[in-house]
Structure formats: C-alpha cells, structure tokens
Amino acid sequence: MNGSHTVVDNVQDHSGNWHSTVSVARLCTIFVLVLFGLKYVRTRESPQDKFWKVHPIPGPSKAWFGWIRATLASVQRSKELVDEGYQKYSRRNSIFTMPSFDRGGFIVIPPMQLKKLYGLPESRLDSFSSQLTAIQAQYTIEDLDILHNPFHAKILTNQLPKHLDELTKGMVQELTFGFEKYWDSPTSWKSVPAWSSSLSIVARSMNRIFIGAHVCRDEDFIEALKQHGTFVFASGFVINSIPWYLKPFVGMVVKLYGRNIRKKCLGPLLPLIEARLAKYKNHLRHPDYAWEAPKDAIQWAIEDSIHMEDKYQDAYQIGHRILLLNFASIHSTSLAVANTLQDLFSGNTSTGAVEDLREECIKVFTEYGGIWNQDAVAKLHLLDSAIRESMRVSSLSILGLPRRILDPNGVTIANDVHIPPGISIITPVEAIHLDPELHAKPTEYHAFRFCTTEQVKGKRNKQTQSTLEQDPIPTTSYTEEKSQLPSDYKFIPFGFGRHACPGRFFAMHQAKLLLAYVLMNYDIEFMEKRPAQRRFLWIQIPLDSTNIRIRKRDDAIWQTKFL
C-alpha cells in the first residue's frame, strides 16, 4: 500500500522493522475539513444568503459547490482569487464576493468607492466589532473592557509624538545593542534570519519606550511577546473556522493558554507597574515627594487611568494594555523592515539605490553630530520612500480593513448596488497597490518611487513615480477617473481615514532608525531573486527560513561611542 494516499503510514524503525503510524497532519486535516463542513450545514436560508447568491465569486464559482470550493481555496490561494475578482469587477467599479475560510463571506469594494463607503459614520459602518471578530477577542483578550475603553491607544497620538525626540536616544541605544546581539559584527559573510532577528530588535527598541530599559532586554520577555502575537492571530483563525457549537470548548482551551502566555509576558512587568503606581500616587498625594516620572507608556497609561474608576489603576490591566500595544506594533513594523531588506537587496546588483541610501544616512548622521533625533530621522527622505515602496510591492495583507454594515436600511453604493445590514466589506489592499492604472510598473520595486524629482537630484538612482510613468511601455491607459483617485487611497498599508493606523509615524520612525543602522554598519549580499513569501489566508509574511547574508563594514561609523 502506498502510504502517501492513506492516513496510516508505514515507517521503519532503527532495527529495520516496519510499523504503521497515523499521520497526525493528515488526521488534523480530515478533522478540520469535517468541522468545516459542519459549519456550513444550514437548515434554512438567511436573508443575507440571498444577497450572496446575486454577486459574483472569483474562482470555481460556476462549478459544483463553487462557494465551498472557493472558501477552501481562500486558505492558500486568496491572492489568485482576489486578483481575478479585481481584474473582472473592481476595475469596472463593481463589487465581488470573497469567501474566507475562517470568517465567511466579504464584499470586496473597488478603489473608486472606498472614500464614500468608509467615510460613513460609525453608526452605519462598524469597525470595532470586525476587529473583535478577527481576533476573537472574548477568548484571546478576555478583558473586553480594555478594548471598550482603549485609552492606551491615545498614547500614540498624545504623549508619544510630544516626547519622541528625547526618546529616540533610548531607542537607538537599544537597537544598537540588539544588532550586536542578533547580528553580531562578522568580518566574513554570515547568514541571519531576516524576519525573526528584525522582530527581536524591533521588540527591544520599541519596548524601551513602552516599558523602559532593563525589562526590554529580558530575552524571555521578548520571546513571550513574540509568542503572544502568534497566539492571538492563530487562535482567532481557529475559533473563527470552527462551527459555533464548538467555540465554547475550544475557546476555553484558548483562554487557558492565553492566560499562561500573558503570565509569561507580564511576570517581569507587574512588579515594575505596581511600584510605579505606588510612586505616582505618592507623588500626587505629596507634590514635594522627590520623584521624576519616567517617560514611557507605562507611566502615560497610569496617568491617563488616574482620573477613572479604581479598576483602571490595576497593574494587571495596565500590563495587558502594554501587551496590546506590542501586539499592534512589533510584528507589523518588523515585517516592514524584513521586507524592505529583501526588496532592496534582491536582483543581483544594486541599482545605485543602496549607495544613495547609505550616503543619505551618513550625511544626516554627520550633520546632527552623530545623534539621531526626530528632526534628523525626518530628513531621511530616500529611506522613507524605500520603506513605503516595499510596503506597496510586498503588502502584508491581500485584503484588509474589514468593516460591517450596521445601518438597518443597508447602504446603497454606485451602480445602485444595495448592501444589506450585517454584511461585511473589505478592501483589496494588495491589488490596489499593484494596479497598473494607479502605479506605473507596479510589480517592480523602485526604492525612490515616493520621492520628488528634487529629492533624487544628483543621485545614482533617479526613478520616481513620475519618471516611471514617462517610460515608453504603459501597461494600460490611465483613465481620467482613476488618475483622480486621491493618493490616500492608492497607497494604503496603514489604512486611511478615521481609523488609519495611529502608530504609523512611530512605526516609520523606528523602521528608518533600524535600516539606517543596517546601511551604515553592514554590507548585505545581493540575492538573485526576491525570496518568496508565505501566504496564508489574506496574510503574506516572510518564510521563517529566509536568511540574508551580512558582513560588518570596515568603515562603519555608527558605533557605541555615539551612544
């Protein structure tokens, strides 16, 4: 019997005897498929089912069980399905349906209708419940009060921008130590994992601002933070994928596991937060008590909580809020960094962009006397563009910005299409980024695409969006309507409008510092081809096995003496 076609495999032990073993992976696959099938068993049709039937689905929609087959295909082939739907429907300003394995059906909104639809008030178009559903917050976060009252997120728009200048020194110090630890200073070529090393360095550097020095260097804490991110994403997927009647049982296991991970993350943090709470309260009671409040997210969260009910001054809850800031920030930022490195150093030789970038970093660094601050980082225009261009060409997400129609009367969009209440909508983020009518030569990485002609004057690489558009082979004609789409809707890795990512300036600041350090201190070997991404559902991330080869530069000028 050929084991590759059965659940039972024949394997040989060290003494040469054969045994039959059950392949765990196959059993799991069958189990998941059965559960999945049960999820779609319906006894009667809901009013929304009628809506889904009217609108086209890309992929094998006309074949038997088209919806279920497209749903299964969405696990590994969302990109192909969305690309097909975008070509056929979005480019004609029409909607299409995209099934997802875990969260059911979504209506994909074409770019020209984003502004009107996403601009609807919260009472008509809800974003909060879509976010809760995506991560199955009642199981993964548990304390929903934190999300209903997310005052920790205000730190990103209130205190952080005010203090970023002085806090940059600490971030720089931490990422310098991080590179010494995770990349070291090899004099000959050495392989380092592109993403996981970036993640550890970003986590250390960002937590210098969230929780201060010391704990941000605790290796177990950093590992626990990484696990927490994976736990929330993976649990959200599993719970969303199973039928409703299994959710309480699986949810219970997820809750227990989540408590365990939070304990690991918060273990070293809680004494710090408790001590800080005590000191701050003492300071409020006795204003002459000699104590200078540290500038970090713990302190800002405590200060914001102090005017609220007592339950918000709880060390565990404040720690949990810090954990959520980490959840929103470290994976996304490190993915942007790892992708930029791979996009910039792919394709046999440099287009001159790497040398231009290195020159820019050294020039600004020298101009500011070897001390990075907010102003200096803002002057890294070429680097800013190189990161944005990577976020465009290597989108983290195929589809994004899920919302649910709340308006009891539904919403009517262009071409008199009526979307009833309860239906979820989504944006084809990657297809917009790669649309030849919105970006010239969209599948190519051009580091300075987002620069002005002035910014690339005198540089080796002068390719900006406008010079790319002048090149002779336009793939499609620019329609009047599409060329008038505001740039906010052509480049959307951080979302747009009311819910645009509040951490985007901080993320770019951090990514620029990190990449400036790489460019000034290391050579990176060019890769013949851009390494492939791992695609799962709507997400595209670097493979764990993707390594880059690095070597310390002889003329590295950013060294610990500047710290």
Ligand code: HEM
């Ligand atoms: C390259 C890095 C990042 C990317 C690509 C990114 C992307 C996004 C996107 C697409 C959204 C959803 C917007 C929407 O639904 O309309 C979002 C929301 C959010 N992000 Fe980021 N983000 C990044 C870094 C950060 C950082 C560093 C922080 C915090 C320090 C952060 C905090 C948040 C928060 C709190 C929200 C929720 C906003 C809301 O619901 O109104 N993000 N981000």
